[in-house]
Amino acid sequence: MAGVERRAFRIAQLALRDTDDALDAVQEAMLQLARRYAQRPEQEWPPLFYRILQSRVRDCQRRRKVRNRVMSFFSGQRDEDGEAPDPIESAPDPHQVDPADQVVQGSAMQALEAAMESLPARQREAFLLRILEGLDVAETARAMGCSEGSVKTHLSRAMHSLREMLKEHWS
Amino acid sequence: MNNSHADHDSEFVERSRRAFAASVASLDEAIALRLRQARQRALAEAGRRQPVWRAHPWALPVGAAAVVCAAVIGSLVYSNQDQQMAVPFAAASNNDMAIVLSTDNLDMYADMDFYRWLQAQQQNQNQPAQEPPGNDDNG
Numbered sequence: 001m002a003g004v005e006r007r008a009f010r011i012a013q014l015a016l017r018d019t020d021d022a023l024d025a026v027q028e029a030m031l032q033l034a035r036r037y038a039q040r041p042e043q044e045w046p047p048l049f050y051r052i053l054q055s056r057v058r059d060c061q062r063r064r065k066v067r068n069r070v071m072s073f074f075s076g077q078r079d080e081d082g083e084a085p086d087p088i089e090s091a092p093d094p095h096q097v098d099p100a101d102q103v104v105q106g107s108a109m110q111a112l113e114a115a116m117e118s119l120p121a122r123q124r125e126a127f128l129l130r131i132l133e134g135l136d137v138a139e140t141a142r143a144m145g146c147s148e149g150s151v152k153t154h155l156s157r158a159m160h161s162l163r164e165m166l167k168e169h170w171s
Numbered sequence: 172m173n174n175s176h177a178d179h180d181s182e183f184v185e186r187s188r189r190a191f192a193a194s195v196a197s198l199d200e201a202i203a204l205r206l207r208q209a210r211q212r213a214l215a216e217a218g219r220r221q222p223v224w225r226a227h228p229w230a231l232p233v234g235a236a237a238v239v240c241a242a243v244i245g246s247l248v249y250s251n252q253d254q255q256m257a258v259p260f261a262a263a264s265n266n267d268m269a270i271v272l273s274t275d276n277l278d279m280y281a282d283m284d285f286y287r288w289l290q291a292q293q294q295n296q297n298q299p300a301q302e303p304p305g306n307d308d309n310g
Contacts, residue, residue, distance in 0.1 A: 001210050001213070001214075002207075002210065005206040005207075005209075005210055006195045006198050006203065006206060007191075007195050009198070009202065009206055010191065010194055010195050010198070019202065023202065023205055023206070023209075026206065026209065027209040027212075027213075030209050030210055030212075030213035031209075031212065031213050031216055033213065034213040034214065034216045034217035035216060035217070038217035108186065108189075108190040108193075109190040109191060109193065109194040112187055112190055112191075131184055131187055131188065132187060132188065132191040134188070159180060159183065159184075162183070162187075163180075163183055166183075
């Protein structure tokens, strides 16, 4: 766990874009792993841990979505489809910078983060777990709760999108 | 073409991993401390919830022996109760059940006092005829 906790935190932070929420998610995942799976063999822990973590991340994202809907309902805002705009999404991001500028500033990770933000959630999960955390395809599938084929599909699309977004800046 | 695509992919993957590793390494120390504390809490929780048979290896055979003993004693007591109940019931079925099932016999039991009184009257009437023979000599 000691070797995983920092990377797990960064992965949760990349998915949630919030330090406190990421810390809460990692803490809850650690506790749940200890309560439920402490007796399992140690090599099974990483996919189990990331499965719990992904579940906590999705819970947090759902809570945010509900909270945003309630907030937008009371504020009375609607877009052209009659849907309430997401205030978090529509709020200006003080850290948002063009990926090209980020690379110029020498911050490859920030450029990657910025590019990852535009990915669908499942593609981002596949990229985070398979590429950044380094789980194999089977472990990633277990962590994501889907088939290995789905992992490969999500990952392929994520890689394609990210390379397209970053090709001019990372080449 | 495919090789070139794969090279680009692996280069992209390597670059992503290097960037991620650098961001992990430069993590704020306060956050790293909170993560360590969370891990220690989780480990303490895992220790608290350790199953009894892991904390005390003797608990499993002792517990199994206790369960077997309880089962044997329970079955013995139960079978003994069965035997005790079976004997009076068998006797009742031979004698009393015939009386219980017959309405005539029930009527007889209800009039038992009358029959006892009748018998006593008959015995009183018979007694003067059985007086000792010495009384005839007096007459």
